[in-house]
Amino acid sequence: MSDTKIKIAIGADHAGFEYKEILKDFLKDYELKDFGTYSESSVDYPDFAHPVAAAVESGEFTYGILLCGSANGVAITANKHQHIRAGLCWENEVAALVRKHNDANVLCIPARFVSEELAKEITTTFLNTAFEGGRHQNRVEKISC
DSSP, rough: OOOOOOOOEEEEOTTTHHHHHHHHHHHHSSSEEEEOOSSSOOOTTHHHHHHHHHHHHHHHHHSEEESSSEEEEHHHTTTTSOOOOEOOSHHHHHHHHHHHHHOOOOEHHHHHHTTTHHHHHHHHOOOHOOOOTTTHHHHHHHTTT
């Protein structure tokens, strides 16, 4: 077993700030980089989604986690990057499926629609679920344009 920690890039807008801070503490056993925001002051979500997606796309980080109110804005923004497969997850089953079937590498959590505990569960499920490959590999290879 490798001593190398999984590297995670994390970011949020003002609506996701509180949960980002909670997840940072929850993920203390991982190598984590916080791309902001650093307060609950109103900000523009692309300013944080793009750097997280770019960090994963470059290979510097294995996974990204993005949070905003609905998670739609950060998911749309992250998915503009080639080789990013950002999945909006509001329950564990969705988190498992985006990893198993889509090989998602960025988790997007809707902070206004899940509890703190569920956000932690979704994160755990996402990080501990492997891509199934097989018939899904061909589909994933068709995503980028």
